[in-house]
Amino acid sequence: MSTSTRRGRRPGRPDTKAAILVAARERFAASGFGGTTIRAIANDAGVDAALVHHYFGSKDDLFVAALELPVDPRAVIGAAVAGPAEEAAEKLLRTFLSVWDDPGFQPALLATVRRILEPGGDKLIREGFLPVVLLPVGEQLGIDRPDLRMPLVASQVIGLIVARYVVRIEPIATLEPEHLVAIYAPTIQRYLTGPLP
């Protein structure tokens, strides 16, 4: 069952891709990112592992696809932190808020957050989002102690998400994005490059 044969028959069958994504989400949630193999996902979905690679690329890519985010966070965050680490906080926050404030993206992002916050969903972020998305950002920035700093950034960003979009606490829910950037940038910048105990 080569990729070309399959492509010749049914190019990107929606139900096959959907079955792979369902299998991927269940595997990643149950076993975490490290404990999941493409082969196991392919097996669950009843397809060949080569087909999974053909449709989704690497395991990292499949993980991000399985999160069902409206944007690839690696591309968005990567672009936001392209400059010097000492100026990254403002850009990160501005990018982050522009994506989350977009009414075309927000429902899907909220659904992902709710899935992560459900019992069992913790592995998705702990063993997937963190190593696949967040820690590479720390490496790209070239900061020291990325294993501590990026989780600290995550802890304030998660709190901001919950306050602004999930629980909608005023005035955080309705403040202008630039006002929030100005408020939170010193916190995020200290977590990224400031002195830490």
Added chain:
Amino acid sequence: MSTSTRRGRRPGRPDTKAAILVAARERFAASGFGGTTIRAIANDAGVDAALVHHYFGSKDDLFVAALELPVDPRAVIGAAVAGPAEEAAEKLLRTFLSVWDDPGFQPALLATVRRILEPGGDKLIREGFLPVVLLPVGEQLGIDRPDLRMPLVASQVIGLIVARYVVRIEPIATLEPEHLVAIYAPTIQRYLTGPLP
């Protein structure tokens, strides 16, 4: 139906108290704190409003009881911020972590957080926890702009809760409490008393 008569007959019948708490949780979740009356809760529970007051005190007290927290956050937080506002962050964080790290309290606290994060649970924190618990702390501290500062504090504390206890992101999940106090105190202190845009 005087208090003494009722006390004489059935002192704090567990099923009546439970029925009042169930009615209170449903009302507070559906209508928020401001939109809920003791009378409506009493009606839902099939008891007299005076009995609700007798068992639970004020509407504030009933709200806190309905949260089913293992401690009264007003007492704990109030004691933690009894000193000057300029030193409140460390004490708040230390108290907060000691309660959350207590294995006797953590399951009930986690259950409350999950309830708040579920769809519909947002009103519990937005229209209840914030005005009943958090804003009075700001007033007790005598800080300016408590309506902005206390929600900012909440946004970092929520993120810390999610990172340490819900999603269990390393190293935040296992760092010593005093290490976390040292890391987060400057953030919380700036939100409480520092310069803000």
